Amino acid sequence: MEALPCAEQAARVSLAELLRCLERPLGEEQAWALCFQGCRTMGRLARGPPPALHAVLIKGLGSVFLHADGDASFKVHQKSAGSCGDRGCGFLGLSPQLLEYLGVVVYEALDWGIDSQAERELSEPLEKLLSLMLKLDNEAVKRVVTLQDVIKICEDRLPRPSEAASHYKGTCRSLFAEYIELQKLLSVIQTSKEVSQHHPLALFIPPPSEGGNTAPCDLALLSQAALWPAVVRELQSGVRLRAAPPRRPAPRQQRARSPYEALADDIRHRRYTLRKVSATLKPPALAAS
Numbered sequence: 001m002e003a004l005p006c007a008e009q010a011a012r013v014s015l016a017e018l019l020r021c022l023e024r025p026l027g028e029e030q031a032w033a034l035c036f037q038g039c040r041t042m043g044r045l046a047r048g049p050p051p052a053l054h055a056v057l058i059k060g061l062g063s064v065f066l067h068a069d070g071d072a073s074f075k076v077h078q079k080s081a082g083s084c085g086d087r088g089c090g091f092l093g094l095s096p097q098l099l100e101y102l103g104v105v106v107y108e109a110l111d112w113g114i115d116s117q118a119e120r121e122l123s124e125p126l127e128k129l130l131s132l133m134l135k136l137d138n139e140a141v142k143r144v145v146t147l148q149d150v151i152k153i154c155e156d157r158l159p160r161p162s163e164a165a166s167h168y169k170g171t172c173r174s175l176f177a178e179y180i181e182l183q184k185l186l187s188v189i190q191t192s193k194e195v196s197q198h199h200p201l202a203l204f205i206p207p208p209s210e211g212g213n214t215a216p217c218d219l220a221l222l223s224q225a226a227l228w229p230a231v232v233r234e235l236q237s238g239v240r241l242r243a244a245p246p247r248r249p250a251p252r253q254q255r256a257r258s259p260y261e262a263l264a265d266d267i268r269h270r271r272y273t274l275r276k277v278s279a280t281l282k283p284p285a286l287a288a289s
Helices: 015-020 026-047 085-109 124-133 138-142 146-154 161-198 217-236 259-268
Strands: 012-014 064-067 072-076
Touching: 012 015, 012 072, 015 064, 015 085, 015 161, 026 072, 026 085, 026 124, 026 146, 026 161, 064 161, 085 124, 124 146, 138 217
Parallel strands: none
Antiparallel strands: 012 064, 064 072
């Protein structure tokens, strides 16, 4: 695995490579975003210059690409990319078929990595959209499903349909950014393993870059790569914890008690013995003046 430079990231990634790297199927919100962005791309190809829509080849997860800016694109058939021939670019005739192929790819991405005997449960709106694209719905059989139909369904499910373009584009952009971050981490781990096998101490001595200065991005990667072998060694040897002395609770500070509280406490604990007083005892007579 080759390391990804900090300033030169991949411009696009296929859906097959993305799922293989993330090791998980596509989420439902990401599936909505892929349907929306894919239909918008088909619309741009239908209105723009060659390669036109008839040159698009959607076959499998490797034929759909996500870009860093959140756009989606498809593999182009090189033999038919240069000219439209007598078919007039075939947009009206090929768009329903491309929609069906796009629906198959989205369904494969949602089902990626799941046991063949298990079936993933989808939400009712997404299942209805895929049935419409795959022509499994009676409504799709009766009439031709267009790109605008799919785009309208994707817009109406949001609280603010006018913000659908920015929402779905941001979802695809976040998915691409997650792939790039994971690729960087895997690249650092792979590089640290290769270097430690040949030169165990090389990771702790950062090599000088051209001009004598090391880029901050290179320093970050080197520091992460240097920490990884140390973490692995600690996990292999085991971590021993020092026995901590038992902590004694701190003595509670007693507040000054009032005379009444002190007397009540003395009586409660019987610290003093009270003399008995006779009720018939008369007070001494006063001397006559």
